[in-house]
């Protein structure tokens with residue numbers, strides 16, 4: 001087995017080099033319910049992280065994994081940087097649930113990678129677009145167990161605008177999001 | 183499937199000598215989960231996404247950029263030694279004087295109007311890539327007194343699966359600044375040589391450019407044969 005190449009930080013001068021035109025609008029081949037996943041990324045003292053690269057990868061509304069492209073960009077992938085307030089926004093479609101190899105059901109979710117100065121490795125996790133009682137059988141929800149920690153991965157639907165799902169991410173300390181090792 | 187001791191290769195999240203890690207590294211252990219079938223799939227980059235010219239960073243301006251021209255070749259492989267084919271590789275780097283064309287780079291060094299320091303390519307069917315650029319300069323940073331980053335090229339790889347996504351940096355052989363760079367030193371000793379290119383003159387261009395070679399290896403998701 002060849003040894004994997006070690007990870008290094010993206011920071012700090014990535015923005016101009018890596019961002020895509022309209023990278024915050026995720027493309028799909030078909031139609032579905034348009035939603036926006038948005039929120040802020042905070043550090044260990046609650047300060048906004050204004051220089052993170054935030055990437056998303058998800059199933060389409062039917063729970064199928066996007067395999068094509070529109071000629072300019074791949075389907076299903078989002079890429080933005082956080083702004084001055086630590087805010088990111090991904091305009092996308094509501095992903096459908098999908099099955100794992102053992103027949104287990106993955107709840108509607110978006111896989112997220114966060115890269116930033118001070119992160120020697122990407123932080124990876126999955127954000128759920130369904131309430132707590134609808135995700136209990138999801139493999140990650142089962143692996144986490146503890147409800148308080150699991151809640152850090154649930155995006156809250158905005159009561160005034162049901163198209164908007166809010167998910168704030170704390171990298172460290174109180175309310176720290178669960179991060180995963182694949 | 184035998185597990186590679188990844189902990190011996192990758193840096194930790196918290197590496198206090200690199201100050202920014204102190205407020206950004208998670209304090210809780212990561213939750214280990216099998217990659218979902220979504221994560222063993224990955225985005226498909228259309229061929230048109232990348233222009234051939236984007237693998238040559240020296241032809242962006244009206245004339246040649248300043249600095250030591252170089253050709254970098256290598257392969258992207260998975261842990262089993264299989265080529266990672268038609269996979270997106272993005273690079274960015276400082277110019278020969280150690281300056282990025284970035285609004286928050288306040289290093290008092292000249293921008294080069296003929297060098298943008300940004301490129302991308304798709305690996306070929308053998309996982310190979312070839313990049314033409316100039317050797318980036320070292321630059322000072324605020325992490326600690328007299329801190330200077332060794333010359334490096336940033337790499338972003340997508341592999342063939344979302345779970346293989348990697349961002350890293352390539353360094354140059356014999357650079358004395360490696361010894362004082364906490365970002366490089368954060369990598370456990372067993373992994374450090376994997377980030378350093380080797381001089382490979384034959385891949386250069388006679389009388390024009392030095393040749394270097396650097397291979398990258400992407401991890402497959404644990405306990406799941408990738409078969410890509």
Ligand SMILES: [Fe+3]
Nearest residue numbers: 011276334336
């Ligand atoms: Fe750099």
